[in-house]
Amino acid sequence: MRSLTLALRALRREWRSGELAVLWLSLSIAVAALSGVGFLVDRIGRAVQLQASEVLAADLRVESDAPIAADEQSRAQQLGLTTARLSMTLSAIFNGDANQLANVRAVSAGYPLRGQLTVADRPFAAGTITRAIPAPGEVWPDSRVAAALGAGLGSELSVGSRSLRVTNILISRPDQSSTFVEFASALLINDADLASTRLIQPGSRIRYVLLLSGNSAQLDAFRRWHQSQEGRHERVEDVADASPQIGDASKRAARFLALASLVAVLLCAVAIAVSARSYVRRHLDAVALMKTLGASRRLVLAVNLWQLLLLAAVASVLGAAAGWLTQLWLVRVLQGLLRADLPPAGAWPALVGFIIALAVLAGFALPSLLQLTRVPALRVLRRDAGPPALGFLAAGAPVLLAIAGVVYGALGEVRLSLWFLLGLAAAVLALGVAGAALVRAAARVRGSAGVAWRYGIANLARRRTESITQIVAFGLGIMLLLALAILRDDLVTDWRASLPADVPNYFFVNIPSDLRSDFEHELQAQGARLTRMLPMIRGRLLAINDRPLSGLHFPGMRGRGFADREQNLTWAEELGDDNRIVEGHWWSAADQGKPLVSLAVEYQESMGLKLGDRLRFDVGGETYDVTVASFRKVKWDSFRPNFFVMFPPGLLDASAGTYMTSAYLEPTSGAMAQLVHRFPGVSIFNVGDLLAQIRAVVDKAVTAVQTVFLFTLLAGLTLLLAAVQASREERLYETAILRVLGARRSMILSSVLAEFALLGAVAGLLAASGASLGGAWLAHALDLKYRFNAGLWIVGVLGAVLVVGVAGWISTRSVVRVAPRSVLY
């Protein structure tokens, strides 16, 4: 406790004298940037998730063709999840003699759990939001049903054996576009009326859905519980399952946000490390004196540990508060840009910010601090007596632990984290080696430069270790920022490119094979932009490696679903540019007719398959034994026909069913009516609404990405501030001596400019090289196309020279103003 008292006193005194201001400031800014990003990522991340969840009208859906077991709902409620029920069936609806086939949706109170219903008093009017559902005895037909039946408010519709009164026209519901089934005209009734309609009969096809919403911990707990239950017929679906396109966009946004905040954390960590180093340097004399006056090593360590801890605590609290205020302001600024209100920030990021600040501080400052305790007391007589150099393990282990913890915390995947760490380690090593070589080379050429440059370069060479450390720190910071910038551009370009204005907005299914080319011609004649046309065959998987599916256990949640249901299968000669082979080979002309199969990675992962596995399919009564030849990564957001399971041509041709394709058609053109007229058997699906929803998600994600990137830039500036401040005291002394020797201010400033500009140039050059490599790897990790970027080198090098040079110059300007007397005497 004595050490705590001493630490408190020392802290109070050092605080009063302004000694701690710099470290405290950089710590606070670091925490502010950290928690600011955390808060924002948290809030925007949740907004994106919410927007995506609207497609399901819930966060999770439990679905089955049989009634959902009672314990599914009771378990969900136990876990604190909100629940609602939804049952769907197709039925003919009557209004007098007029009838129309429609999707009858019986819903319970609370529906929809995500998104909103809009209603009006007549079909196709602008809707107003309602939080209600039809009361018992009421029915809300959608515009198409109402128009087809000529029904209005007050009409009595026959639904099964019940007569229900129309009290609202349903204009929109959030889950109208997640799957093809949902595209049919629909009407809403109250769950309580379902039994009395007698639509539930033996043999009738009813889909039962339990809607769930809650926080991710609750949802995860529910998924885990559901997975642990054997022999369930219910299937759990989230937005990625129901709408892979939206799942893709929000997953990538979440990953990018995690990476961006990770980069901010790392930048701040380096800033803290730099500050801690200079803190230790400044305290060498004080510790030597304390030891001379009789302080033990333990006491010195304890006092300094307490000091740093107290400092971190205060900085964390203030930093977190500043971060929270900043995100509040940012959200206010962004409000107009975002379509939905952002949900309020949770307390979690503040706590995480605090924990990360402490972890980073411990990891990065502890080695320096331990070194402080080893300062010999002899230093009071001989200034050159310093602490012994730290062993690699002592210096490296806490840093490594802290970084590994932070990286894993942000990415949450062991493999990705390991790759990131390896890349980081390689970058630090490369930067260190290249930095050392460049510092040495600079020292050689200094004879040929003017006096200011000569002195600047000499400074770089003399402070060799510091220079290399700064090159590594700046280089790493700039590199991470550049890599992130490339990635951001790639991400945004990729998203926008994947959803151009003319992305297919119609799907055509059930095209008879003999009408295939007629249909294509007709579409072209109507001015449609066509995508590929693929056959669609129904089939069922029977066995894997000769083992029947019933006895198998599947690693992925969707595995059982794939196993139990009929699948849409296809065959194709071309892979298509929205598919990429990640393992194995796509077939060549020689493979035609061979028993091979290519699977989407989602299928592979949920079934736990590997190359060479033998699958047995039942297609139209015939069994096919095929070998897994490749795995494909599918870009589901291309809105082209895509299938989990693909065969080579020549194998299934005999069992050809129908064809499907997608195309873009001007929504206002009259083409659709003509197509329907000429090809009455072809099913047409309009995915325009779904596209609008996906665009909203993407827009939100893009805004989030840009904003978080801004924060990361701020973190980079913090690092710069810390690094420049670190050498301030030494410069104060040197500058005083130089001025005593007759150097003019302008000469000193020029030399500082030369030194920092050179430092920036070296760091920028190395950073641009690293960022190109890192960007390529990150793009790969996020499934983006990497584009070489020459601008990166220009921005990297020139930007670094400018920013580092100017920052050094500004901070040293005040040093030059200090009178030499006050420094030297």
Next chain:
Amino acid sequence: MTRDIVLEARNLSKEVSSPEGPLTIVRNVSFTVTQGESIALVGPSGAGKSTLLALLAGLDLPTAGEVVLAGQALGALNEDGRARLRAERVGFVFQSFHLLPSLTAVENVMLPLELAGRDDARQAAEGMLERVGLAARARHYPRQLSGGEQQRVALARASVGHPTVLFADEPTGNLDTATGERIAQLLFELNRGSDTTLVLVTHEAALAARCGRVLSMDAGALTRDVGTAAAHSHA
């Protein structure tokens, strides 16, 4: 009258490695110092005076020989043990003062008492500052004090714990003659007043002459050990 031996050097040697091979800085030095004595270590630059002082105070360890300070063999103590001994029995004054720039004058004087866990640190420090004539400057930071004032604060800090031995390394080296004279006077006053043993390293003959004994060094070895007139007036 016999007095206790408070400091003893036995065959002390210190060797360091240099680019030209091993370098002996202190060579086989032996002497004893009794309580209340004042000793001056004199000699040309590079004679090894400061290194010897560091060895005597336990700030560094000899390569051969032994130092016994206040009855404790320093070689038998670890770093923390030596630190504890210094906290209890030793005071220090340096040529460049070594005041902590972030602490006020009184806080600098309080520091050794605080390290020793004393509750009356402030009171004792204020009393000591008054004795060196700086009561009015107690709240000033080192940078607001003149060189002489800073050294007086350092002197107060060295004496506040009533050390058995006070080591001083060129205590007037950074001061003008008049200020140096006032500091020297204060140093000897404090030494006499509290029966502290004083060991000081100096270049200045006048300061050396005020000590009871002068040990001369050259090339690391002790060349002369003589009592002075001051020794007789002192005793």
